[in-house]
Amino acid sequence: MSRKLLLEHINVPGIHTLDVYRQKGGYRAVEKALKTLTPDEVVEEVKKSGLRGRGGAGFPTGMKWSFLAKPEGVARYLVCNADESEPGTFKDRYLMTHIPHALIEGMIVSSFALGAKTSFIYVRGEMMPQIRILEKAIAEAKNAGFLGKNILGTGYDLELYVQPGGGAYICGEETALLESLEGKRGNPRIKPPFPAIAGLYGCPTVVNNVESIAAVVPIINDGGDEYAKVGIGRSTGTKLISASGNLVRPGVYEIELGLPVEEFIYSDEWCGGIANGKRLKATVAGGSSVPVLPANLSIKLANGEPRLMSYESLSEGGFATGTMMGSGGFIAFDEDQCMVRNTWNFSRFYHHESCGQCSPCREGTGWMEKVLHRIEYGHGKMSDIDLLVDVAKKIEGNTICPLGDAAAWPVASAIRHFRDEFEWHVNNPQLSLDTNYGLANYAEPIAKAVSTEN
Amino acid sequence: MLKVEEQQPVEFSSALIEKFEEIVKRYPEGKQKSALLPVLHEVQAVLGWLSPAAMDKIAEYLSISPIEVYEVASFYSMYFLKPQGKYVLEVCRTGPCCLVGAEKLMGHIEKSLGVKENEVTPDGLFSWRGVECLAACGYGPVLQIGPEYTFYENLDEKKVDDLIQDLRKK
Ligand SMILES: Cc1cc2nc3c(=O)[nH]c(=O)nc-3n(C[C@H](O)[C@H](O)[C@H](O)COP(=O)(O)O)c2cc1C
Ligand code: SF4
Ligand code: FES
Numbered sequence: 001m002s003r004k005l006l007l008e009h010i011n012v013p014g015i016h017t018l019d020v021y022r023q024k025g026g027y028r029a030v031e032k033a034l035k036t037l038t039p040d041e042v043v044e045e046v047k048k049s050g051l052r053g054r055g056g057a058g059f060p061t062g063m064k065w066s067f068l069a070k071p072e073g074v075a076r077y078l079v080c081n082a083d084e085s086e087p088g089t090f091k092d093r094y095l096m097t098h099i100p101h102a103l104i105e106g107m108i109v110s111s112f113a114l115g116a117k118t119s120f121i122y123v124r125g126e127m128m129p130q131i132r133i134l135e136k137a138i139a140e141a142k143n144a145g146f147l148g149k150n151i152l153g154t155g156y157d158l159e160l161y162v163q164p165g166g167g168a169y170i171c172g173e174e175t176a177l178l179e180s181l182e183g184k185r186g187n188p189r190i191k192p193p194f195p196a197i198a199g200l201y202g203c204p205t206v207v208n209n210v211e212s213i214a215a216v217v218p219i220i221n222d223g224g225d226e227y228a229k230v231g232i233g234r235s236t237g238t239k240l241i242s243a244s245g246n247l248v249r250p251g252v253y254e255i256e257l258g259l260p261v262e263e264f265i266y267s268d269e270w271c272g273g274i275a276n277g278k279r280l281k282a283t284v285a286g287g288s289s290v291p292v293l294p295a296n297l298s299i300k301l302a303n304g305e306p307r308l309m310s311y312e313s314l315s316e317g318g319f320a321t322g323t324m325m326g327s328g329g330f331i332a333f334d335e336d337q338c339m340v341r342n343t344w345n346f347s348r349f350y351h352h353e354s355c356g357q358c359s360p361c362r363e364g365t366g367w368m369e370k371v372l373h374r375i376e377y378g379h380g381k382m383s384d385i386d387l388l389v390d391v392a393k394k395i396e397g398n399t400i401c402p403l404g405d406a407a408a409w410p411v412a413s414a415i416r417h418f419r420d421e422f423e424w425h426v427n428n429p430q431l432s433l434d435t436n437y438g439l440a441n442y443a444e445p446i447a448k449a450v451s452t453e454n
Numbered sequence: 455m456l457k458v459e460e461q462q463p464v465e466f467s468s469a470l471i472e473k474f475e476e477i478v479k480r481y482p483e484g485k486q487k488s489a490l491l492p493v494l495h496e497v498q499a500v501l502g503w504l505s506p507a508a509m510d511k512i513a514e515y516l517s518i519s520p521i522e523v524y525e526v527a528s529f530y531s532m533y534f535l536k537p538q539g540k541y542v543l544e545v546c547r548t549g550p551c552c553l554v555g556a557e558k559l560m561g562h563i564e565k566s567l568g569v570k571e572n573e574v575t576p577d578g579l580f581s582w583r584g585v586e587c588l589a590a591c592g593y594g595p596v597l598q599i600g601p602e603y604t605f606y607e608n609l610d611e612k613k614v615d616d617l618i619q620d621l622r623k624k
Contacts (some may be wrong), residue, residue: 037532075482087548087587118482123494125532127587128603159478166491166530169586184523185529201485244550245590250592288587289550331550345549349586355529411571 002269003230005209005218005238007254014132018140021101029220030146032108034154039219046216048224050236055081055172055209056287056327058311060093061216063096066304068114069195069204075279077205078116079181079223080213082130083165083172084121087288088329090239094252096123096130100137104160106213108146108221113159114206118159121210125164132161169353173401174207176355187355188401192255207218208405209327232258235310246334250270258313261285262299262308265296265332278334280420281439286326288346289406291413292339293323319413333438339421340432344372345416349406361404364395368411375422379428385422389415464508465507474515475543485605486516487597494533499601503534527588531585532600539574539581541621543567544598547584555610559595560613562582566618 008171011213014020033042061254068076080103096103103121107143113121123131138160148158163181167389173179175189180275215237219227228236233382235257244250255264264270265280274280284290285300301307307314309415311325311358333342348386368391372383392408399405399434415422425432463596466474473496475487493516495510504527513520527533534542545560558584564570567580574581590596593607597614599621606617 084589085587088550088591089587090589090591090593093589124589125491125530126598126603127584128495156482158479163480163488166526167532167585168530180491181488182485183487183516183518183526185525201482205475244594245591246555252592270563331553331591333553337553342549342552345547345552349548354585363548400524 002195002254002256002259003238003284004104004254005227005230006038006095006214006240006311007099007252013362015099016097016101018101018137019145021099025221026101027105027144027146029107029217029244031152033112033220034152034309035160038115039115042216042220044099045219045224046113049219049227050224050231050234051212051214051215051219051227052235052311053209054211054215054239054328056086056289058325059210061212064196064208065110065114065192065206068206069197070115071204073203074113075118077117077200077203078107078111078119078176079172079174079200079205079207080119080121080210081207082121082127082210083169083177084127084210085124085169085353086170086329087346088242088244088284089287089327090242091252092216093127093130094242095210095214096127096134100130100133101141102214102217103210104134104137104141105146106156106216107160108141108151110157110206110208110213110216111160113216116206117157117160118310119345120161120163120167120181120200122171122181124171125166129160131164159331168355169306169349170355170403173350173403176401177203180300185355186358188403228435230256232256232308232310233312235312235325237370239325241311241328241330243271243330243332245332246275246278246337247276247332248275249303252348255309257308257310258308260299261309262306264309264330265299266315267310271332274332274334276334279439280332280358281335281337282333284323284329284331284333284410285309286324287329288331288349288410289326290326291322291409292318292343293321294416294417297321297417319416320411323413336436338374338376338436339414339418340425342373343411344369344376346410347407348355350403354403354407355449358399358404360395360398361400361407362403364391365407367391368407372411375425376432378425378433379423380426382423382426384426385415385419457541461508462505464501464505464511466497466511467500468502474624483549487518487522489516490518491530494523494527495601500532502540503537516529530560537574540579541599543580543582543586544585544600545582546586546588546590548587548591550587550591552594554594556595559609559611559614566615574587580618591611 009024016227051061052058171186176186280295347369351369356362392412395404396408421437509523595609
C-alpha cells in the first residue's frame with residue numbers, strides 16, 4: 001500500500017465532523033504552528049517540503065509564499081482556489097465533500113504563515129453542496145476556537161469565508177478569480193503586478209489550490225523534510241489523481257509521486273485496467289489542457305523506459321513525446337474513442353470558456369472549434385489539418401492568460417500524434433460518421449518513438 | 455441577451471435582505487460589490503431567474519450601477535436571464551463524460567421531455583441544457599439540478615427516467 005497523507009482517514013465514518021476529525025489527529029498542525037512556530041518557520045517547513053502547487057502550474061508553494069509583499073498596515077489575503085473546472089479534474093470536490101476540515105486546517109495554518117487575517121475559499125458555484133459542507137465545518141471550527149478572535153489564546157485572529165463562483169472555467173485562473181471575488185466579470189488581469197504584490201482589493205495576496213493547502217497539514221505535522229522523503233526527485237509528496245474515462249475503476253486516488261503510469265492504469269490497487277476488456281488508445285495525463293499522448297507514449301518514454309507519474313517524467317520529451325502533470329486529471333481513452341471528436345469537444349469547451357479579452361484566444365478558439373466540427377462531420381479538407389496547426393501556433397504565447405495555450409495544446413498534440421486519424425476522416429467522410437478509426441498501432445509500446453514535429 | 459420587457463416589480467423578503475446583510479459583512483468596508491455573485495445566487499434561488507427588475511433592485515441594494523449587475527449576470531453561465539422550467543436538468547457535455555455516454559443521454563433527455571435544449575416543457579416543470587465539466591468526471595454521465603445543485607451521477611437512461619418521474623410527482 002502506498003502512503004496516504006491527505007486521504008488516510010477518508011473512509012472513517014463521520015470524518016467530515018470536527019469531533020471525528022480531531023480524534024484522528026486533526027488540528028494538531030494548527031496547535032503546533034500557532035503555539036510553537038513563527039510564521040516564517042512555517043514558510044520554511046513548506047519550502048523544505050518541496051511542495052509544488054497542485055492547481056496546474058506546479059510552482060513551488062514555499063517560494064510563492066516568500067514572494068508575498070508585506071507593507072506595513074496593509075491587509076494580506078490568502079485565497080483558496082476551489083474553482084476546479086478543468087475537464088478531467090474532480091479531486092478538490094472529493095476532498096471538500098469528504099474531509100472538509102483538512103482544507104480548513106490547512107487554511108488556518110497557511111493564513112497564519114502569511115499573516116492573513118481574512119481568508120477566502122472561492123468555490124465554483126455549481127458546488128453548492130460543498131459550499132454548505134464547508135460553511136458547516138467552518139462554524140464547527142469557530143465554535144471550537146480554531147477560528148475567530150485570539151485563536152487558541154495565541155493572539156492570532158482569522159476569519160474564513162466561502163465565496164461561490166458563477167460558473168466560468170476562466171475564474172480558475174488566479175487573477176480572474178480575484179476579479180470575480182471582487183464582484184466583477186472573470187477577466188484575467190495583465191501581469192505584472194502579480195497577486196503577491198497587488199491581488200485582492202489591490203492588497204498582497206496568495207492564491208493556492210485546495211490540495212496544495214491541504215498538504216500543508218502533513219507538512220507541519222511531520223516536518224518538511226519528512227514530506228520531501230515521499231515521492232521522487234523534485235516531485236515530492238503525494239498527489240491526488242482524478243481518474244476518468246474508460247477505466248474499470250475511475251475515481252480519486254492518492255498516489256506517491258513516481259508511481260509508474262502503467263501500474264496506475266492496470267493494477268488492481270488503482271484503476272484496474274481499461275473497462276469492458278478493451279485496449280488503451282490514448283491518455284490525457286493532467287486535465288484537458290495538457291497534450292494528449294498515444295498509449296505507447298503514455299506508458300513509456302521515447303527511449304523505452306517506463307513513464308512515471310511525476311512532474312519530470314510526464315513532461316519528459318517536451319511536447320514532441322511528452323505531456324504534463326497539470327492538475328492531475330487523468331483521462332483514459334479506449335480503442336473505440338474518436339480522437340477527432342474528442343479534440344472538437346475540448347475545442348468547443350475552450351471557445352465557450354474564453355473570456356473574450358484577447359483576439360487570438362477569442363477568435364482562434366472559435367476557428368478551431370469550427371474547423372474541427374467540419375472534419376468530424378465529414379466536410380473537412382486536407383488543408384484543414386494544417387490550418388488547425390497554424391491557428392494553434394498563433395494563439396500559443398500571444399494571449400493575456402494561459403487559457404489560450406490550454407486551448408491550443410490539445411489540438412496541436414492530437415494532430416501531432418493522431419494525424420492519420422484526422423486524414424482518415426477527411427478521406428472517408430461517410431465512413432467516419434458511422435464508424436471509428438479504431439486503435440491503430442498506438443497500444444503496442446514501442447522501443448523508440450518517432451517524433452513527427454518540432 | 456437582456457430583454458427589458460419583463461418589468462414586473464420585485465420586492466425582496468426580509469429573510470432575503472437579512473441574508474444579503476450577512477454576506478456583505480464578509481468584505482472590508484466599501485467592498486460590498488464582492489457580494490454580487492453570492493447575492494445573485496440567493497435571488498435566483500428564490501425567483502428562479504434574474505429579471506432586469508430583480509437585477510436593478512440588487513444594484514440599488516449594493517449601491518452599484520445596474521450595468522455592473524447585468525455584465526456580471528450575463529458573463530457567468532449559472533445565472534438565468536430568462537424564465538426556466540421549475541427543474542433545470544443540467545447535463546455535463548464535456549469530453550470525459552462523453553467517453554462514457556453523455557451525448558446519448560442528452561438525446562434521451564430531449565426525447566423524454568419532448569423539448570429542445572433551453573426550452574421549457576408546456577407544464578412549466580422542466581427545461582434542460584448541456585453544461586461544461588462539473589468536476590465529477592469519474593462518475594459520469596452526470597447532471598445537476600439547482601438551486602441546491604444536487605448531483606446525480608453514473609446516470610443511464612433508466613435512472614434519468616426515474617428521476618424525471620420522481621420530480622413530476624413532487
Ligand atoms: C484557465 C485556467 C484555469 C485554471 N483553473 C484552476 C482551477 O480550477 N483550480 C486551481 O487550483 N488552479 C487553476 N488554475 C491555476 C491558477 O491560476 C493558479 O496557478 C493556482 O490556483 C495556484 O495554486 P497552486 O500554486 O497551489 O497550484 C487555472 C489556470 C488557468 C490559466
Ligand atoms: S487568453 Fe482567452 S481567456 Fe485568457 S484573457 Fe485572453 S481571451 Fe481571456
Ligand atoms: S467531464 Fe463531465 S463532469 Fe467533468
